[in-house]
Amino acid sequence: MEPSQPADESRVLVIYTGAGGTIGMLVGQQGYVPEPYFLTETLRSQTRFHDPQQDSLFSNSGSVQGFRNWSSGSGRSSPQDGPGAASPIKPQRTLLVRSSRPIGVPESLAPNKPHRKQPTCIQVSENVYEAHLPSLVTPYSAVPGGTGNKSIRYAILEWNPLLDSSNIDIDDWVRIATEIELNYTFDAFVVLHGTDTMGYSSSALSFMLEDLGKTVILTGAQIPMSQLRNDAVDNFMGALTIAGHYIIPECCVYFNHTLYRGNRVSKMSSYDLSAFASPNFPPLVNVGIDIVVNWNEVLRQTSLRRFRAHKKMSPHVATLRLFPGIATATISAFFMPPIRGVVLETFGAGNAPQRADLMQALKEACDRGVVVVAITQCAKGSVSDAYETGRTLLQAGVVSGNDMTPECALTKLSYLLSKPELSVTEVRELISTPLRGELTRPIRSAPSHPATVEKTVENIQGVLAEFVRLTSAPPRGPRITLTPETPLETSARDATAPWTWTAAEAANTEAVLIPFLIHLAAARDDLEGLQFSLDALGGPDSADQHHFLNVAGGVVNCLDLATGKTPLHAACLNGSARAADLLLRSGALVHLRDSLGHTALYYAACQGHEEVVDLLVQAGATLGGFDEPFAALGLRDASLAGNQIAARIWLKTGIKVSDAVPIGTM
Known part of the structure; x- marks a missing residue:
């Protein structure tokens, strides 16, 4: 069993299809040609892409020579080797990866070149192969609005043979979609792809990846990483950083410091580093000194369906x-x-x-x-x-x-x-209907009157009134309650003759209050308060469309700053099934983890809320990497105690009996 996933680590699968926009090519006699494992070896030798200090099982690969010694099988020594002998090289951390094709490159392709030893590939079912691939891990980093200070552990699933993007066809789209489905336990995916047909592939995958709940980014380069001056390093690092730190549940393209919606881009230049453009839709992310995410435009899944890959496209x-x-x-x-x-x-x-x-x-x-x-x-x-x-x-x-x-x-x-x-x-x-944000909805006429300060203040009064109602109502069960301050008497307000609030002041107050309100309503299973908070966003026809749209995932995913929990976490902890259902239908992200690294599914199972577990599983929720050892422990304890209900709930989360400590008959 692989080591459990730390709370401060995200796991990304890099699917290396081939040229990757020449990203992993070398210069040959006939121009740029793909070279097996060149990309992996290059990344391992650079500390920005692989930090050996982050990996307790990794040793001696901080240098190119150390890695080459390992990859060639040399450098292993025993205490009898005496002074000057090479240090023993410890096993590397691996990640379990599945594919619809055998994994690995035959030795015959590069018999005289030192490269990483082939992983042991086994066939687990028809057209499904798996192998433990050596992983790379980035240094710890934090990004604005991301999921905290964390490292990114990733494995590179390299196709054999590597393809030039001009040779990509429908079968290859199906293969990429299938490999994402087979490895959906990863937190995110980066697909290295040639630039010539990247717009076709990103568009096709946006439709084939149905009810996607995780980040998928296609990227490549105009100049290969093997050249001193290149755009491959920035493109790959940018895609990896965004995939590891944000949940943007779309199929995207990252190029030249910009993340685009994948079905909105076209290749505009064969020689500019800014090769892609999205003329009719703004970028999702702009990367400069800061990483600025346009959360207003990010798609949010609002259906209660699990992710699936559609594996057929019409060639006609x-x-x-x-x-x-x-x-x-x-x-x-x-x-x-x-x-x-x-x-x-x-x-x-x-x-x-x-x-x-x-x-x-x-x-x-x-x-x-x-x-x-x-x-x-x-x-x-x-x-x-x-x-x-x-x-x-x-x-x-x-x-x-x-x-x-x-x-x-x-x-x-x-x-x-x-x-x-x-x-x-x-x-x-x-x-003519937008399915994945691929076309612009017809524009409705805007309201004839502008938003006014009075209207904004009226909204704030509604928020405060909702707070009084929620905090005054008796809870359904043991809950943490908030004691509201006593409202000022009308005479006191009149005596002080307060100034009218500006719209900006009112909006700032509302921005502080709404997150508390939605968390409280979710915990109490109060649909009225929850709907009130969600409606505070403003609809597409609203003249005062609320700025909460431009936060990570929207107000429906706003975080408790102390715990990193979302309203969905709060609902699941308290067994608020109706609130969880409304949150999911309003765009709540089922794969978000709190500051302890736990998902909403884990908390629902831990508290024994079976109805909520069923709802989350229906919506595509899975246990996160840090959930699994605790879930295995919960399953073991339930079995030892003879608690069949708790054991059944844990099994519904997807935890396997084999992952738990052997406990005899269930």
Whole structure:
């Protein structure tokens, strides 16, 4: 059994698909070529990527020579070797990694090059292999708004053979999605990928990773790490840092100090270090002296479904770019079977040549069940029906793709058409519906009146009134209660003639009060108070949209500064099943851990709240690394005491009987 995961350590799986934007390439006779294990060996030799002092089982690898001695099997000595003998090298910490393919590179690929010894790979089931891969660990660090001061332990799952991104296809998307699913016990994932097709892969994975609750980041480089001047170091370090410190439950792309939503990017340059852009959507994270997360825009899972990887994509899709003088015969031939979906890149805001024969060809294709999606050829902007030339496309049966990128529109179409349960009508409807934040919702008209100070003060009065109600009501059971201060009498307020609060002062007060209120309501299973706190955010049409949207995960995930617990932790500790359900449907993150390294699932099981455990498991919750030894102990104690209910609850969390200390018959 591997050592338990410390509370101040996050675990990231790095899936190294190949070129990684040339990130792990060497210069050969025919240009940049991928080299097995070069990336891993390079990272191990740099203390910013691997700090031997953080690893008590690691020795002598702070230098390149020490690592080479280990990797070649030399450097091992015994007390009889005498003075000057090399120090014995202790075993390295490993992480259990699974894959749909055998793990490791055959010795025949690099027989004369010293490299890391091959891991022992075993097949555990059909198309599932596992191995204990040596891990690397970063120095301790903290980031603004992150999950505290921690180190990042990571293992690199290297594909064999390494692929240039121009050779990536649908099967490789399925492989990446499968490996994320097989290793979902990791806290986050970084995928090293070539830049040429990264926009396609990040878009496809954003749809294939259904109900994602953890961070997935694709990154690469324009210049390989083997070169003195490169962007590979910054890109990999930035992606690893964000993945290890933040829960951003999306498939993202990190490049040139910026984290983008993966289905919003396109490669814009083949020679600039700023290779990617997201013209129609702001970055999720900007990295400078500070790391600034735009929490307003981060997606939050609001369904009670477990994560799963969709492992099929339709290959019968294509992209057709309109041009002046395009022949109708070209259109007709392009839409012939087996084509089932076409992304039509139109002029400007969704315009096309107004030839009757061309429109008839499009209509016939749509009538046969081909799904045609219109997007703009412009890098920035959206299609609309503002022009007559755009409305005729819609009348022919073409569906608006709004402001989706070409990469996103194609992969979304492939994803939807791969689902046999969806009819053509449903696919057309879903194309224009944002599933993973890939397109902008239609803009509603803003309220006609601005927010006023009086309205803000009224909100604060509502918060205070809710506090009085919650703290005055008798608790359901043993609870920590708060004693409210006695409100000032009306005469006293009038006598002091207080100044009216400014909107900023009122907002600051509300910012202090709301976190306490939502934690208290969650602990008491008080849905009224909980909904009040959540409504304080303001809806998308609100003129005074609350700034709580721009905190890590929103107010629904706000932390108790003393314990690091979220409202979901509070609900689960107290068995507040209704509150937990509302929190999960409002975007609560089930994988967040408190300052002790424990998840909400662990606390619910520890307190014996079976209904809450069932709810969390349904929503995809799993035990965190630091939970497991305590859960195993709880399972053992329940069995020894003959407490079948407690044992059943622990087993529901996913802890295996084999992980507990042998205890005889359950």
